[in-house]
Amino acid sequence: MGVTERKAREKEELKRQILDAARELFVRDGYESVSMRKIADKIEYSPATIYTYFKDKDEILDCLCEETFLKLHVDKLAAAHQMKGDALQALKKGMETYIRFGLEHPEHYIVTFMLRAAPYHGPRARETRKAKTGQQCFDDMRNLVRRCMEEGKIMKADVEETSQALWAGIHGVTALLITLPGFPFVERERLIRRTLEILVRGISPHGK
Amino acid sequence: MGVTERKAREKEELKRQILDAARELFVRDGYESVSMRKIADKIEYSPATIYTYFKDKDEILDCLCEETFLKLHVDKLAAAHQMKGDALQALKKGMETYIRFGLEHPEHYIVTFMLRAAPYHGPRARETRKAKTGQQCFDDMRNLVRRCMEEGKIMKADVEETSQALWAGIHGVTALLITLPGFPFVERERLIRRTLEILVRGISPHGK
DNA sequence: TTTAGACGGTGAACGGTGTTCACACTATCC
DNA sequence: GGATAGTGTGAACACCGTTCACCGTCTAAA
The missing domain is CATH 1.10.357.10 (Tetracycline Repressor, domain 2)
Structure with a gap:
């Protein structure tokens, strides 16, 4: 039953994606200028999704x-x-x-x-x-x-x-x-x- | 005709008021946490008024x-x-x-x-x-x-x-x-x- | 095979933000 | 008295971080 593992891996992958997108944007535009919506746009998810993976910005x-x-x-x-x-x-x-x-x-x-x-x-x-x-x-x-x-x-x-x-x-x-x-x-x-x-x-x- | 002078003085006084209010709030709450509306509240003027005296925050x-x-x-x-x-x-x-x-x-x-x-x-x-x-x-x-x-x-x-x-x-x-x-x-x-x-x-x- | 439940993902909304602008009002000048 | 200049504002715009009811889908038990 590798299902749990696969789920966990997928979850980790999306978390990674969010972090990568965020780092790139923070680096380019500065923390204050980057909104959750922009991060969400970049990874092509809705802003609300991010809150499943991170407590807040x-x-x-x-x-x-x-x-x-x-x-x-x-x-x-x-x-x-x-x-x-x-x-x-x-x-x-x-x-x-x-x-x-x-x-x-x-x-x-x-x-x-x-x-x-x-x-x-x-x-x-x-x-x-x-x-x-x-x-x-x-x-x-x-x-x-x-x-x-x-x-x-x-x-x-x-x-x-x-x-x-x-x-x-x-x-x-x-x-x-x-x-x-x-x-x-x-x-x-x-x-x-x-x-x-x-x-x-x-x-x-x-x-x- | 001291009118011009008085006007200028009054203008300067309000500017001072804004600065004083802003300083107090910035120091207490930090720049990011202080909104133009809060500054306006403190001096009992509308937020828009501040923009007559300062270009922006x-x-x-x-x-x-x-x-x-x-x-x-x-x-x-x-x-x-x-x-x-x-x-x-x-x-x-x-x-x-x-x-x-x-x-x-x-x-x-x-x-x-x-x-x-x-x-x-x-x-x-x-x-x-x-x-x-x-x-x-x-x-x-x-x-x-x-x-x-x-x-x-x-x-x-x-x-x-x-x-x-x-x-x-x-x-x-x-x-x-x-x-x-x-x-x-x-x-x-x-x-x-x-x-x-x-x-x-x-x-x-x-x-x- | 069917069904109940867990869960990832989301649209819409809430209460905030900085800023702009057409407009009211008033104090001054002619 | 009437024109004028300038101060102050309510309402709106375009954002923001964050929440939440809700919708599917996919899994696990019956």
Whole structure:
């Protein structure tokens, strides 16, 4: 009786279709400008159908975010693995990978890190999922930071604090470069290199 | 014949009323959640009236942003002035002021620094105004960085590069804290302090 | 083979949104 | 007094996210 399985598979396929359509539209037109009706049009179903698969519009965005986080996670692991000997080098490479990932997939990056899904006050159950996936991806960096500290490659301090501050730093460049393409920025590569340099220097064990 | 003047004054007063009502609502409920009808209700006029004073909803927010960022400029000047002796202290205080300002006015911060200019949409005279305001704010930081370098308070390097990297850093914390309120961040004050610490340490003249 | 039920999909509607426009009203000027 | 300019508005338009009664179809038990 493979019926149940087939049904489940078909359901999953339509869900995939919705997500793909939504991602493409979000990327092209921005979250706010994409209506449920437009997504429905694209997959040639009625708007109401989407609600059988997703609780609401925000949940679609949420799923897309989850996927993006996963891809970034993989990229960072690969980068770290490449530098498996030196923890500090791995950390640097990881941070660089993060920035490049954002610049290469600005649309995904915006969706995941730059859109506020919920109003900025009032706890949201949904926020938790996005936050949790983010945390998982963020774990990569935390682990590298910890290793660096243990090996004395960077100054000793609170691991969480340090990791988050570093994240803020690399998010900053990425976000600015994506958001303000018209701003007279210094040449992109130079800005990235300098930012990484400052951050790494800021956590180096040398000096006071 | 003070009629013209009185009319102009009255017009200006209603414009002010609209802006004040809008600001209060935007801050409390967020830009997206505030409708023109709600603003109109608050000032006890019809929704259509607002369009005599503002081209559209965006223009209201735009005006508010201009006002807000003028205030940031002033705040930073004050902070710098307070530390007039020490350029490095002034720079630190300026960066801190920037972050706090963003967190206190998330709606305005988002609009000016976190929304991507839609490149394919039509002409955008409005964009120019926004960009100019941003640039002016950034000028404050550049000047402080230059002074610090001249006084040997920070390591010698390209002023523009350094300023932009620092900006990226403080933008990073601000943006993350605004965008991901559900993320398990370390206590806000600690994160801010640590970020500033890393950035300042990253440009310090000591060591290699 | 028939039948009851579960379920995917939908048209229509609800209550909202930003924005426009013809029109009323009023205060000013000739 | 009458023409005029300009402020304020009700009603409408074209959307939006979301819900729900309902319609088929396909499955599983009788």
